[in-house]
Amino acid sequence: MKLTLFTWLLFFCCCLAFLIIAHANQINYLDKLINSRTSDNPPRPDTWPELETNNESSQVYIGPQDGLMEADKIDALPGQPEGVNFDQYSGYVTVDPTAGRALFYYFVESPQNSSSNPLVLWLNGGPGCSSLGYGAMEELGPFRVNSDGKTLYRNDFAWNNGNYLISQGLQLCAWQSCWTLLLSIGNALINDYDNRIGMLDYLWTHAMNSDETNMAIHKYCVPDFKSRQCFNAISQSGAESGRFDIYNIYAPLCHEDEINNSSTGSIHNFDPCTDIYVDAYLNLPEVQKAFHANLRKWYSCSGDMDGRVPVTSSKYSINSFKLPIETAWYPWYTNEEVGGYVVGYKGLVFATVRGAGHIVPSYQPERALTMIASFLQGKLPPTRFG
Numbered sequence: 001m002k003l004t005l006f007t008w009l010l011f012f013c014c015c016l017a018f019l020i021i022a023h024a025n026q027i028n029y030l031d032k033l034i035n036s037r038t039s040d041n042p043p044r045p046d047t048w049p050e051l052e053t054n055n056e057s058s059q060v061y062i063g064p065q066d067g068l069m070e071a072d073k074i075d076a077l078p079g080q081p082e083g084v085n086f087d088q089y090s091g092y093v094t095v096d097p098t099a100g101r102a103l104f105y106y107f108v109e110s111p112q113n114s115s116s117n118p119l120v121l122w123l124n125g126g127p128g129c130s131s132l133g134y135g136a137m138e139e140l141g142p143f144r145v146n147s148d149g150k151t152l153y154r155n156d157f158a159w160n161n162g163n164y165l166i167s168q169g170l171q172l173c174a175w176q177s178c179w180t181l182l183l184s185i186g187n188a189l190i191n192d193y194d195n196r197i198g199m200l201d202y203l204w205t206h207a208m209n210s211d212e213t214n215m216a217i218h219k220y221c222v223p224d225f226k227s228r229q230c231f232n233a234i235s236q237s238g239a240e241s242g243r244f245d246i247y248n249i250y251a252p253l254c255h256e257d258e259i260n261n262s263s264t265g266s267i268h269n270f271d272p273c274t275d276i277y278v279d280a281y282l283n284l285p286e287v288q289k290a291f292h293a294n295l296r297k298w299y300s301c302s303g304d305m306d307g308r309v310p311v312t313s314s315k316y317s318i319n320s321f322k323l324p325i326e327t328a329w330y331p332w333y334t335n336e337e338v339g340g341y342v343v344g345y346k347g348l349v350f351a352t353v354r355g356a357g358h359i360v361p362s363y364q365p366e367r368a369l370t371m372i373a374s375f376l377q378g379k380l381p382p383t384r385f386g
C-alpha cells in the first residue's frame with residue numbers, strides 16, 4: 001500500500017490575513033528560515049522580527065473594502081448540483097495596484113456555523129500549480145467535475161463540511177485582532193537530496209527497481225547526484241520501473257479514448273482523467289464569468305511540476321532534524337480501518353494517509369477529512385475504531 005505523507009509543522013487557522021502578512025515579511029522569514037537551517041545555533045522563533053502592525057509604515061496594500069463581498073459572491077457555478085446550502089465567493093485580492101498584481105481566490109463557507117468555524121487557506125504546490133484546479137476542484141472543495149467537463153457533482157467529504165473548535169495553536173495579533181495560526185504541509189519537499197534518494201528508495205521498497213540498481217544508486221549517488229555512474233544508475237531505475245503514475249503508483253492511467261462523457265463521477269473512485277474534465281470546465285467562458293475571473297485560457301500549472309514527494313523522502317528529512325519523539329508511532333483510524341500512521345515529534349507531527357496518492361483527498365477523501373478535522377482541533381488523529 002502506498003503511503004503519502006502529510007506533515008504538520010506549526011499551526012494555522014486564519015487565512016487571508018495570513019496571506020497578507022506572509023507577503024509583507026516573506027523575504028525576512030525566508031532568510032531567517034534558511035539561516036536557521038544552515039547555522040549551528042538557529043535563532044529561536046521568538047527572536048524573529050515583529051510583525052508590522054502599524055498601517056502607516058506597513059508595506060501591505062489594503063484597498064477600500066466596500067461592496068467587495070457582495071461583488072464577489074457567486075450566484076451559482078454552472079452545472080452545480082441542486083440544493084447547495086452554503087455561500088461561495090471568488091474574485092481577486094489586489095496585492096500591488098501599481099504593478100497590477102492580484103491573487104485570485106475562491107472561498108467556500110460552511111453550511112452551518114460559518115462565522116465560528118476556522119478559516120482554512122489552501123495553497124497547492126508545484127511550484128506554480130493551481131489551488132483552484134487541483135485543491136478546490138479535485139481534492140477538498142465542495143464539487144468535482146463530471147466527465148462531460150460541464151457539470152459538477154458533490155464531494156461528501158469536502159472540508160467546509162464540519163464543525164471545528166480550535167483549542168490551541170500559535171497566537172498572532174495584528175491590526176487589532178488576534179488569530180490562532182495552524183500550519184500543515186502535505187507531501188512537503190523539505191530538501192532536494194533527501195527527496196531524490198527517498199524517491200529512488202521508494203521505488204526499490206515497492207518492488208519497482210532491482211536490488212542491483214538500488215545498490216548502484218547508493219554507491220554512486222552519495223553525497224550528490226553528479227557522477228556519470230550515478231546518472232547511469234538513475235536511467236536504469238527509470239527503465240526498470242516503466243510507465244506508471246508517479247503521483248500514485250497503484251492508480252490506473254488515464255485512457256482518453258475510453259472516456260464516457262455521459263457518466264457521473266464518484267467521490268469514492270478517483271477518475272484518472274479528472275485533469276481533463278477540470279481543464280474543460282475551467283475554460284468554459286460561463287464558468288470563468290461565474291467565478292468573476294478575467295476571461296482567458298486557464299492552465300493547471302505555470303511551473304515545473306516535479307513535485308513527487310514520497311514518504312521515504314519526508315522521513316529522511318524529518319530524521320535529519322533529530323527531534324525528540326513525544327508520541328510514539330501509532331496507527332490512526334477512520335471507519336474502523338487504519339487511516340494512516342502518526343508520530344509526534346517535539347514541535348512537529350508526521351502523519352500519513354494510507355492508500356493515498358500525491359493529491360491526498362482525491363484518493364482518500366474520508367481519511368483526509370478525519371485528519372484535517374483532528375488537526376484543526378489541535379489533536380492527533382483518533383487512536384481507536386469508530
Ligand SMILES: *[C@@H]1O[C@H](CO)[C@@H](O)[C@H](O)[C@H]1NC(C)=O
Binds near residue numbers: 053055175176
Ligand atoms: C488600520 O486601518 C484600518 C482601516 O483603515 C483602521 O480601522 C485601523 O484602526 C488601523 N489600525 C491601526 C493599528 O492603526
Ligand SMILES: *[C@@H]1O[C@H](CO)[C@@H](O)[C@H](O)[C@H]1NC(C)=O
Binds near residue numbers: 112113162163
Ligand atoms: C454549531 O455550533 C454549535 C455550538 O458550538 C453546535 O452546538 C452545533 O452542533 C453546530 N452545528 C453544526 C451543524 O455543527
Ligand SMILES: *[C@@H]1O[C@H](CO)[C@@H](O)[C@H](O)[C@H]1NC(C)=O
Binds near residue numbers: 148261262
Ligand atoms: C461525448 O462523446 C461523444 C462520442 O464520443 C462525442 O461525439 C461528443 O462530442 C462528446 N461530448 C463532449 C461534451 O465531449
Ligand SMILES: *[C@@H]1O[C@H](CO)[C@@H](O)[C@H](O)[C@H]1NC(C)=O
Binds near residue numbers: 261264
Ligand atoms: C456511459 O455511461 C452511461 C451512464 O452511466 C451508461 O448508460 C452508458 O452505457 C455508458 N456508455 C458506455 C459506452 O460505456
